[in-house]
Amino acid sequence: MRYWLMKSEPAEYGIDDLERDRTTSWEGVRNYQARNFIRDGMKPGDLACFYHSSCAVPAIMGVMEIARAAYTDPAQFDKRSPYHDPASTRDAPRWLAVEVKFVKKLATPIPLERLRADRRLASLALLRRGNRLSVMPVSAAEWNVIFSAGPSAA
DNA sequence: GCCAACGTTGGC
DNA sequence: GCCAACGTTGGC
Secondary structure, eight states, rough: OOEEEEEOOOTTOOOOHHHSSEEEEOOOOOHHHHHHHHHHHOTTTTTTEEEEEESSSSEEEEEEEEEEEEOOOGGGGGGTTOOOOOOOOSSOOEEEEEEEEEEEEEEEEEEEEHHHHHHTTTTOOGSTOOOOOOOEEHHHHHHHHHIIIIIOOO
16 A cells, blocks of 8 residues: 655645545646556555645645546546646546545644654655645655654654 | 747745 | 746747
C-alpha cells in the first residue's frame, strides 16, 4: 500500500465537503506527472493526505482513502467545466480521475509551516522548491512522521 | 529541437 | 495583489 498527498482549494472543494459527501470523484488533475501517479501508482486502499492549498493557512486537513482505481475523467469532455480539454478525445482520453473516500478530519490541521519546520520531512515532495503537483507520493516514513509521531520543530 | 512568450499554481 | 517557479504552446 502506498501513501499520497492531494491538494484542493477549500473554496473549491475542502475537507468538510468530503466529510459530507463521504466519497467523491477527484477530477480536474491537469498535469501529466500528477496523472501518471494516478494512473501508475494509485491503488484502492491507498491512503492520502487531504491538503488545503491557496488559502489563509495551507495545511494537511485529514486523510482519505483511494476507493477506486483510475478511470477516465469525465470533466475533460464537459464543455461547461473549467476542466474541459478540447484537445482530448473519447478514443484517447488524456486525463484520469480516482474515487476517494473520507477517512478522518484532523482535530488539529498540520500547517505547511509546521511541516517545513520538521527536518525529518525535508524530502517531502510538497516542500520541494517550486513544487506545483496537485498529486504526489508520500513515503511510509514521512507518513509516520506526519500522523504517528507528529511533526515537530526538533 | 530550440526557446521566447504566455498561462497557471500557490505561498506570502 | 505580487511574484517566483514551472509547464505548455507555437513559431521558426
